[in-house]
Amino acid sequence: MRIRVVSSREEIFTLNPNERIVHMAFRPSNKDVFGLIETCPKIEVIQLPKSYMATVSGSIKMFLQMQRIQLLEGDVWGHRKDINEYYTISSSVIEKIKEMKNEGITGEEIEKKVSRESKLNPAMVGYILAKETTV
Structure with missing residues (x-):
């Protein structure tokens, strides 16, 4: 992305x-x-x-x-x-978001963890979460 x-x-x-x-x-x-x-x-x-x-x-x-x-x-x-x-947001970050979603982790927890690890803003992580998991 x-x-x-x-x-x-x-x-x-x-x-x-x-x-x-x-x-x-x-x-x-x-x-x-x-x-x-x-x-x-x-x-x-x-x-x-x-x-x-x-x-x-x-x-x-x-x-x-x-x-x-x-x-x-x-x-x-x-x-x-x-x-x-x-x-560029690396594909590994996007894959991590998808994996965490599939594991049943809440959106809020995914946003916190991924933003802390990747320096992406939680709102952008939330956008990716919504965008990439609806496809």
Whole structure:
């Protein structure tokens, strides 16, 4: 699973329209969020660092909810944009989530354990859990 890392406003309009998960590494305005949704109509998740989440307007949060787009808090630890524009969640992490789900471990416990081991935000682990186990 890959997360597209966007580090500037200008980059939004150069994105592949098929992007589903985007991490915005800058403080987006309402216009930036609308531009992202327009550029990537298949988007499912927008991830923002914790410090930027507090500045997202209530109207944008409501709009994203109506569009069924999840707004998640989180970081892409150790990612270097100059090397790769995508942050990759390893298949071993996804397999571990599936295994734990099959063992009957609760979603909350899976989120805690996997986020602690992989440095993924619990909300992103929850998204993967919901996405990968419904297929």
